[in-house]
Amino acid sequence: xxxxxxxxxxxxxxxxxxxxxxxxxxxxxxxxxxxxxxxxxxxxxxxxxxxxxxxxxxxxxxxxxxxxxxxxxxxxxxxxxxxxxxxxxxxxxxxxxxxxxxxxxxxxx
Amino acid sequence: xxxxxxxxxxxxxxxxxxxxxxxxxxxxxxxxxxxxxxxxxxxxxxxxxxxxxxxxxxxxxxxxxxxxxxxxxxxxxxxxxxxxxxxxxxxxxxxxxxxxxxxxxxxxxxxx
Numbered sequence: 332x333x334x335x336x337x338x339x340x341x342x343x344x345x346x347x348x349x350x351x352x353x354x355x356x357x358x359x360x361x362x363x364x365x366x367x368x369x370x371x372x373x374x375x376x377x378x379x380x381x382x383x384x385x386x387x388x389x390x391x392x393x394x395x396x397x398x399x400x401x402x403x404x405x406x407x408x409x410x411x412x413x414x415x416x417x418x419x420x421x422x423x424x425x426x427x428x429x430x431x432x433x434x435x436x437x438x439x440x
Numbered sequence: 441x442x443x444x445x446x447x448x449x450x451x452x453x454x455x456x457x458x459x460x461x462x463x464x465x466x467x468x469x470x471x472x473x474x475x476x477x478x479x480x481x482x483x484x485x486x487x488x489x490x491x492x493x494x495x496x497x498x499x500x501x502x503x504x505x506x507x508x509x510x511x512x513x514x515x516x517x518x519x520x521x522x523x524x525x526x527x528x529x530x531x532x533x534x535x536x537x538x539x540x541x542x543x544x545x546x547x548x549x550x551x552x
Contacts, residue, residue, distance in 0.1 A: 365540070372545070373545055373546075374444070374530050374532070374543030374544050374545050374546055375483070375530070375532075375543045376543070377539070377540035377541065377542075380539060380540065418482070418483070426471045426490070426534055426536050427473075427485070427488060428473070428485075428532070428534075428541055429485065430475070430482045430483035430484070430485075431482055432480065432481065432482040433482055
């Protein structure tokens with residue numbers, strides 16, 4: 332199963348963009364890249380996913396490198412409610428989510 | 441808007457006890473998963489199931505077993521609880537045709 336690597340922590344100021352990087356150099360061609368985030372005292376929640384193309388939704392954008400060995404989750408304007416642990420995950424076929432240790436994002440007012 | 445429900449938020453048991461953690465999902469998902477979460481280690485997959493009565497070992501199955509007698513319910517069993525099984529346990533479910541997995545809010549289990 333592909334392993335993902337993320338920085339342990341990152342900081343941002345409110346209303347600034349945040350770029351959360353992830354390396355997944357061993358990902359296979361059929362594995363999707365998923366991002367989840369976990370707020371305190373809650374289970375992880377889905378943020379976004381992609382295979383090869385960049386993706387946008389109401390929560391974030393996902394930029395995937397052309398060689399698929401890395402990706403970046405982009406929060407366009409961080410808010411205090413975005414403070415969480417963000418997980419970059421390879422989703423295998425058949426379905427299985429392999430988590431890494433995640434990036435703890437701190438957002439300052 | 442209930443999706444994945446774990447039977448207890450907090451549970452305290454004693455060493456050697458048989459412990460059952462229950463998880464129920466109301467989305468008719470085929471796939472269900474049990475993870476444990478420990479500081480500095482992230483989420484680690486214990487067991488998962490792609491269908492009723494099917495089970496697959498994850499990365500850390502030792503000391504655990506599971507049961508899936510009905511599609512909506514996936515139980516994690518600690519046959520003889522030990523202190524190193526003190527942890528946060530998270531259940532998740534997903535559809536193979538869906539985009540994402542849904543997680544419960546977790547059970548914080550303490551083994552004394």
